[in-house]
Amino acid sequence: MSALVDGRAAAPLVNASRFRAAHEGEWDRLDQLVTRMEKRSVRALSEDDILALPLLYRSALSSLSVARETSLDRALVTYLEQLCTRAYFQLYGVPDTATRQLGRFFARDWPLSVQALWRETLICLVLTVAGVIAGWWLVATDPSWYYSIIPDAMSGGRDPSASAETLSATIYGPQEGGGLATFAAYLFTHNSQVAIFAFALGFAFTVPTVLLLVYNGLTLGAMLCLFASKGLGLNFLGWLTIHGSTEMFAIILAGAAGMKIGTAVAFPGREARTEAAVIAGRSAAIAMAGVVLMLLVAGLLEGIGRQTVQSDAMRYGIGLSALAGWLTYYYLPRRQEDQDALAA
């Protein structure tokens, strides 16, 4: 009764083998199509292939169900699982084309996501203004505060001991070191990195973001107070406005985006905490992409516009019209989203 080498007894061809023989062709074809889509894109498929794709996908799914219930061949089940997963993500999970995404970003997503931040934007504005007032008041009561608020590297000779002529030269003089365009590129990349950082810090329950905003306001207030004490307040404001209207707005929006995710994590409301975080995170991230674009504009205005435009009136004009432009773009009421039945 031990293991004997027997002649061809009743063939133990298990069901799985027959099942496999019947469907292997379909699986192979689906595998090839999915591989081609992964390597290139849907456009690499012919019309016949595209028509066959959903059928092949469903048949592979049903094969997977059958295999799980009837076959103990683990290699077969694993193969079908990965094939169905890959096919699923090629059919359901692929993002739109780049041009459509870009179009929707400028037309709807960007302004709408900024609009959704209006409450946080107001709070950040108030925080910044509070910082400005505090900075002004501190330096006005005791000029030595100026040195603790503004680091030496940033002041660049603009401190209470400087004469009015020196200060005036920093506003109207030529930019020292490097060309204008280089300076613009540097400002853009540096400010964007800081803005993204402020946004990400919002996750820590917004505390660091709030600190950053208040500090930003403090330095502005201290500087303003310094220039005003030498009778250059309006000129300094003009020098600042040309790019500052865009830049400060962008920084406030970055803070607001950070605040949105921080508060969503801390106070999720009716949603589950992770749900709330996801909703806030996705829309705030779109606003952040917009902030980076705003900082690009601000960098150009600051690096090039500020030094080539020397009259105060022009500086105010450019700065304020930029601000008006942003406000219109963001807050002008829009039609409600037309429900696209196919996209929904």
Add this chain to the structure above:
Amino acid sequence: MRWRRNRVPKAPASLRRSFVTPEGVDLRLELASAGTRASAFILDILILFISLILATILLSLLGIANARAEIFLILWLVGAFMLRNGWFILFEMGGRGATPGKRLLGLRVVARDGGRLTGGAVIARNAMREIEVFLPLSFLGKQAADGAADGFLTLFALCWTGIFLFFPLFNRDRLRVGDLLAGTWVVNNVRAKLGADLVAARAEQPRRVFTDAALDLYGIYELQTLENVLRAGQDDAIATVAATIRRKAGLPDDGDDHGFLSDYYAALRVRLERAVLVGRRREDKHGTAVRR
């Protein structure tokens, strides 16, 4: 030692997650492990650094040769910014949903709800990298610059940033802070080949027959372990397993280990599959057939 006995034995943490398609089939996605993801990130960073260094050398050579050196400086500034922020975002927004590092290791970023991976989600998960990686790095850099001037403060800062850096280890879905906010996770997406049919290969030739007692020794778990041994095809492993089975079933050694194991596998699978079809699943050698 009483408290020890009160512990409920925990099932081993699995990275398989149930995911039901609109067609109603559970795909049972396999999440990427923390180690694989860290390797993918390191790969990406290496590629980034190498391309940055190459571009710097190229641009500085061009800049020295050229009178308009300024343009190259601007290109470098904007290029470095785009590399640092755009690399991950642009690659993940593409059809593959993976950076080159992830692709090499067979990973893919997908939305947790199974929907499309939107631009907002990709930007959110990558913007968060600022606090996950660059924040700890900047604190480390600051400490290196200041020396041990303010030990406790640095220690506190490192602990605080460590929370973000090691966040994936603290939750069972291996979510980064970025994943949490973007509603994404990273799954294994490896292309696999369909292995040969072990049973069909034996159907056409003379083979051994086994008694019911010999086939009753094992369950599904052992069957699939045997399958792995046969597919791996390592001679010493096959010899060991064959010897064990012969000893337990009381069968003589006939000198053909591979043939013996293949026949035993085929016979055991036929038997277990028949039992499964009538609703009796025997999960492993310890279990009796359970009716589901």
